[in-house]
Amino acid sequence: AFDGHEHVWLGEDETRGLTAIVSIHNTALGPALGGTRVWPHATFDDALTDALRLSRGMTFKSAIAGMPFGGGKAVIKADPKTEKTPAMLEAYAEMLAALNGQYYTGEDVGLTLADANFLRERTPNVSGTTTGGSGNPSPVTALGTFLGVKAALKHALGSNSVKGLRIAVQGLGSVGWSLCERLHAEGASLIVADIDETRARQAKEAFAADVVESATIVTAEADLFAPCALGAVLSKDTIPHLGAKIVAGAANNQLARHEDAGHLMPRGVLYAPDYVINAGGLINVAAELDADGYDREAVMAHVRRIPETLTHIFERAHAEGRPTNDIAQAMAEERIGRACAA
Ligand code: NAD
CATH class of the missing domain: 3.40.50.10860 (Leucine Dehydrogenase, chain A, domain 1)
Incomplete structure (x- = not known):
């Protein structure tokens, strides 16, 4: 196992x-x-x-x-x-x-x-803390995800503006909420779901969002679906009913199985691989552990390169006729392979 x-x-x-x-x-x-x-x-x-x-x-x-x-x-x-x-x-x-x-x-x-x-306070190997750390990484994850959403829109629709677009967000926790703030500030129209009814109600008030049941947000008609709750939201059972042609969100393990991406391609759905678009938090906490000390500007510059990486993956996937997550995994394995060989 x-x-x-x-x-x-x-x-x-x-x-x-x-x-x-x-x-x-x-x-x-x-x-x-x-x-x-x-x-x-x-x-x-x-x-x-x-x-x-x-x-x-x-x-x-x-x-x-x-x-x-x-x-x-x-x-x-x-x-x-x-x-x-x-x-x-x-x-x-x-x-x-x-x-x-x-x-x-x-x-x-x-x-x-x-x-x-x-x-x-009890053990040293904890990052993302207030003392000795840079605080909660979620806003940085949300920034990277927001920039990734724009990269996906640009690739699929030709413009990276979210203004007037309908965007479905599942999960209104630390990352999902912060993502909604950015989308709302730039004029997106939001449709949201959270199993926590209070969160959903707050989003309705804060962002004039339409609230739907968690089970139906996957099928909600939207320009883009941003999963920001738990994993396995994209499976062979849900993919045929997706209400959006672009999936770009922060949740980890969005695909129930790696192979399920094969169901996305024939339906013309563009998928931003989760561990590429949501890397902002990792980049931030890893910087805390840097021997030279935490450098906020370097973190932000790194996070701002996430859309570039995604665009490269989208273009390569398109050129090779392969799922985006296959390309992302191949790129990661190449780097790990080089490290092992060195
Ligand atoms: P969180 O605990 O703050 O929020 C999760 C939210 O999702 C909660 O409001 C919860 O009620 C809701 N939720 C759970 N199941 C749901 C469902 N079935 N439908 C709708 N809502 C549901 O977590 P977070 O830190 O915002 O993380 C969200 C996702 O992003 C997770 O998958 C996490 O692994 C991933 N992620 C987070 C970070 C980060 O920096 N926090 C970094 C990378 C990836």
């Missing part, structure tokens, strides 16, 4: 309510870096699958972004609203400390800036 992953650790502490999986996919380019997700997966196997897929995605994300890091990710199987207690986070901090620098982590779905700060 762990085929291709270097290490998978399980941390369990029944008394303090911790079940954590730390998955290290590949460290050819450097130490493993990736956030910690806190989510109430239905089964342990679901949590494990999530950790394995997310850490693999981090390997490719880091490689494409040219970062000296490998792919890792952690999943804590718990409801972030009711089960994420200080005692549980204490137990997780001890697990991170025991890994002794083999894994660097930070925020992801269900793990907030406050949680990252809490962990950082």
Whole structure:
């Protein structure tokens, strides 16, 4: 089951309510870096699958972004609203400390800036923190995603303006909300969904957004669909019913299976590979770990190159008649291969 992953650790502490999986996919380019997700997966196997897929995605994300890091990710199987207690986070901090620098982590779905700060007070290998870090990486992820949305529009429609376009956003958390702010400020008309009704209601007020059920946002008629919730939103079952011809959003692992991209091409859907468009957060937290210190301007300059990388992928995919995620993976593997050969 762990085929291709270097290490998978399980941390369990029944008394303090911790079940954590730390998955290290590949460290050819450097130490493993990736956030910690806190989510109430239905089964342990679901949590494990999530950790394995997310850490693999981090390997490719880091490689494409040219970062000296490998792919890792952690999943804590718990409801972030009711089960994420200080005692549980204490137990997780001890697990991170025991890994002794083999894994660097930070925020992801269900793990907030406050949680990252809490962990950082107890163990050093946590980025995206307030003290000793650059804060929550989500606004940087949202900026990269916004610029990626524009690159996708430019490639598909010939103009990168969002003004007057209908854009569907699934998930109104840290990244989705920040993306909506940018889209709204530039005149896009928004259609949104979140399983958290309060979030959806707030978006209706803040952005004059149309709110729909999460299950129907995939099929909502729009110029572009931006998945910003959890993974596997694009599958052989959902793709035939997509309401947009462009998919460009921040969620990790948007494709249920890598091969599902094969269903996108015949339908003329342009897909911005998730780990390319959402690399802003990684670029930001990785910069915190730079030996020369964190340089905000260098981070922003790097994030502003995301559209260039995407455009290259779109053009190469078009020229070669291959899915965009095949091209992205080939580019990442080339870089990892060169590092292994060196
Ligand atoms: P978050 O926890 O702040 O927000 C996630 C939101 O999605 C929540 O509001 C939640 O209620 C909602 N949600 C969950 N399931 C849903 C569903 N089925 N339909 C609609 N809404 C749903 O998380 P985030 O940090 O904004 O991350 C969002 C996505 O972007 C995740 O896939 C994450 O892995 C990815 N990502 C985040 C970053 C970052 O910097 N935060 C970086 C790269 C990738």
